[in-house]
Each structure stands twice: as C-alpha cells, then as structure tokens.
Amino acid sequence: MKTDRDHPDLQSRDYPVREDMAYQAKVWRFERCGWYVLVLLVVLGLLGLFSRGVISSREVSSNDGYLRAEYEMFHRNGSTNAMKISLIGKPDATLELDIGGELLEGFSVESLQPQPLRSRNSAQGMRLWLQADGQGQATLYLTLRGDGLGLFRSRIESPGSAGVELVQFIFP
Amino acid sequence: MDSVLRAVAMYLALMVLFKIAGRRSLAELTTFDFVLLMIIGEATQQALLGDDFSITNSLLVIVSLIAIDVGFSLLKQRSGWVSRLIDGEPTIIVENGKLLHRRLRHARLVEADVMEAARSSQGIETIDQIKFAIIERNGKISVIPQES
Numbered sequence: 504m505k506t507d508r509d510h511p512d513l514q515s516r517d518y519p520v521r522e523d524m525a526y527q528a529k530v531w532r533f534e535r536c537g538w539y540v541l542v543l544l545v546v547l548g549l550l551g552l553f554s555r556g557v558i559s560s561r562e563v564s565s566n567d568g569y570l571r572a573e574y575e576m577f578h579r580n581g582s583t584n585a586m587k588i589s590l591i592g593k594p595d596a597t598l599e600l601d602i603g604g605e606l607l608e609g610f611s612v613e614s615l616q617p618q619p620l621r622s623r624n625s626a627q628g629m630r631l632w633l634q635a636d637g638q639g640q641a642t643l644y645l646t647l648r649g650d651g652l653g654l655f656r657s658r659i660e661s662p663g664s665a666g667v668e669l670v671q672f673i674f675p
Numbered sequence: 676m677d678s679v680l681r682a683v684a685m686y687l688a689l690m691v692l693f694k695i696a697g698r699r700s701l702a703e704l705t706t707f708d709f710v711l712l713m714i715i716g717e718a719t720q721q722a723l724l725g726d727d728f729s730i731t732n733s734l735l736v737i738v739s740l741i742a743i744d745v746g747f748s749l750l751k752q753r754s755g756w757v758s759r760l761i762d763g764e765p766t767i768i769v770e771n772g773k774l775l776h777r778r779l780r781h782a783r784l785v786e787a788d789v790m791e792a793a794r795s796s797q798g799i800e801t802i803d804q805i806k807f808a809i810i811e812r813n814g815k816i817s818v819i820p821q822e823s
Contacts, residue, residue: 512777519807519819520765527766531781537695581726675684 553674554579565665572659578649578673583613586645590661594639601666603627604657609673610647619643627658649673678732681723682739689719690761697783698763702814762812769808772821782810792816 515524551559559577564570569591575584592598597620607628619631633641651673660666704712723736751758768778769789779785789808793799797818807819 510777512775516767516770520767520809522766523764526759527764528781530763534695534697537691541695 551577553577554582554584563667563669565667567665569664570659570661570667572667572669574669574671576671578647578671580649580652580673580675583646583648586647588643588645588659590633590635590641592635592639592641592661594635594637596635596639598633598635598641599662600631600633600643601625601627601660601662602629602631602657603660604669605655606657606669606671609649609651609655609671611650613646613648616644677725678727678735679739681725682736683743685719685723686740686743698810698812698814699783765812766810767807768810768816769802769805772803772805774802784810789816793818
C-alpha cells in the first residue's frame, strides 16, 4: 500500500529550490499537533484550569459542617479572586476564625468584608473575630490577589470546630 | 530579573505559537489579521510589563527582546539546522502548471490563494501560465511564470 509519503506530490524537488520534504512533513505534523494542543488549552481554559471555572471553583466544608469555604483552586499571578468563608456558631456570639498556612504568603488580602471586630497575628497566620447574626451565622468575603507562584496549602479553622484544608495554585 | 524572564518567556511562547500557526498566518495581512495582530499585541503588553510602567522596566524588556532577536539571527547564521528550525524552508506548490494538491492541503492553502498571488505579482490569468509557485519562508507565495 502506498503511504502518503510516497505520493509523487510529496517527493523532494531540487529545482528551483532544494527541498527536504521529510523535514517539511515534520513541520506540518508539528503544526497539526500544535493545533490539537491549542484546542485542548482552550477547552481547559473554558473548564477553568486557569482559574474561574468548573475545575477551579471549589467548595469545602468541615466535617462537623460549622465551617464552609468557597474558593478558587487556580489563580493567576496578579489577578484577584473572591473567597467566601461561612461560619456557624451560637446566635449573636463572637466567632473566632483562624486563617493559617501558606495563604498569606502567596496572596495579599485586598479586602475583607464585613470588617471583622478584631484581628491579630496568630502562630499560624491571622485570627479574626466575627460577629454572628441572630441565627448564629457569620460570613466573611475576601478578595485575594495572587502574588506568589506555585502551590500553596492553607488551613482555615475555628476553635472548637474541625477546620478545612485549602490547596491553591498560582500560575505565572 | 523578572523583566528579563518575562521577555524571554513571551518571546519563546510567541515563537512556538506562530510556528504552530504556520508561516502563512500573518504573511498576507487582511483587515482581520491586522486587528488580530493588534489584539495579540495588547494582550502581550501587559504580560511583558506587569504593573511596572517605569522607563527602566520598558527599556529592559526592549533590550532583552532585541538581544534575543539578534542572538537568534547570529545562531541562524552559524548553524543551518537552527536556521531551518526557526525559518523553515520554501515549498513548491505549483510545478509546470500543475497544483501539487497534497502539499496545498498540508499547507492549508487552496487554489484561489495561489491564483491571487499569481495575479497580483505576475498578472497571470490561468494556472497553466505558472511554471513554479513557491511558498517562501516568510509565508508569501512567489510565482515564476512559464516562458512563452
């Protein structure tokens, strides 16, 4: 059986230019494979591999259900993404929240809403005091800007409740 | 440091992307290609400069880009292998009035593209009047007419 390469159209010519069709075939193959890679990247981009999408958006809850965090797993250096942390405690109580691990190294917190009652450094990172509402719920919205590069593991916990682990990756 | 790395990364990434796009992609600029080129430029600019709009940074990026460019041209001069890798080779697509269809297909061209080049460069009317048509390394189609 004749392969594509044996076709007379694809034989190398010497005049008026010297050709190397074996090499040219490789170039064309590279272009074709490259096109598949580009399409794959577009699809992955749509799915959120490079932040904001099905793959990237995560929601984790602690085992006891008192702490919940919605965040983006993939970030891009210099871009901002939101994070939402919900806490459940006693009605009208002051709830403590610890944000620790590498989160504060890889990200800068651009905004915290609503303003916590108090905040201070803790051994792991920072501790915030939030005011719970009449149902005992408190929600904190953060805007994070990715400053670092690579993988960052962090932990969010509240004293007396199981914490959640976050894994985030920042693209260049 | 990061300005130089940005420039190197963007240079190499764009080079690979335009290799994938093929040599024809920006050779014949249509209006749309021109717009596309501007959008690519806009998208590249942020990545190159980051949030640093100082003269030092922009000069450092420009210096890096030109240095890489000159470096590559020196390499191309010394090594045929590198030259072929970066610039590619010319490919004949019409031989004695006959289209080499397999080659056209691989090069993502149609007869109309060849005839357009033939008309605009040589005033040729039919394909029989073409002795050779060649896709040059820069993606342009050059046409050699039959001797009458």
